[in-house]
Amino acid sequence: MATGRTHRPATRSRGIPEATVARLPLYLRALTALSERSVPTVSSEELAAAAGVNSAKLRKDFSYLGSYGTRGVGYDVEYLVYQISRELGLTQDWPVVIVGIGNLGAALANYGGFASRGFRVAALIDADPGLTGKPVAGIPVQHTDDLEKIIKDDRVSIGVIATPAGAAQQVCDRLVAAGVTSILNFAPTVLSVPDGVDVRKVDLSIELQILAFHEQRKSGEESAAGDGGKAAAVTPRDDADQGPDGDVPAVMPA
Structure with a gap:
């Protein structure tokens, strides 16, 4: 039986962090939707909102690709679709x-x-x-x-x-x-x-369990609010529990 790690190191040969690689498909999905609506350019704020990340993280991610956009104009949608597709290896079959x-x-x-x-x-x-x-x-x-x-x-x-x-x-x-x-x-x-x-x-099942955790926490917060705030507040996450760039991974890698 094969043994060993179940994934590669945290960065790839070109120095793009795995956390950034994991977000590239999110950007591509949002950009593809814009392209289908013939939107020529998009700001970092608009694209970040569509992808569900903050704009500072998006700009940092795109800097690894060598794409910085144009001040006052934003990013060229079609070029970014091509650039991310190429980076993900989607320009081949x-x-x-x-x-x-x-x-x-x-x-x-x-x-x-x-x-x-x-x-x-x-x-x-x-x-x-x-x-x-x-x-x-x-x-x-x-x-x-x-x-x-x-x-x-x-x-x-x-x-x-x-x-x-x-x-x-x-x-x-x-x-x-x-x-x-x-x-x-x-x-x-x-x-x-x-x-x-x-x-x-x-x-x-893991994803559903995580959602159940959040539902339970929200119910606890609602109960605390109903008690006039007497219940203990939810303890913030420790930084050590966070993934690369402060992300909290939804599912731990296999």
């Missing part, structure tokens, strides 16, 4: 395999946003022989026995795992051994991978 075609895997296969963002679903793979050959989103499901050949033939470097937790590590090991170096994990488990392999974990 990325073949992706989805392993595990249950309800979640099928929903991912039917997601229309992949193609418009530079990702092509090259194959759908599942261990159930009953699914082999059946089309999902117009793509016939292939059996896991052919996983290594599929990855080689389609030159796949990104794998999506949507299997049950018990099968996820074995699938991960096979993906890595076949040459996949980036994995998006939807299985409710932590994967172990060697150095040089990036893993992003998506856990909906």
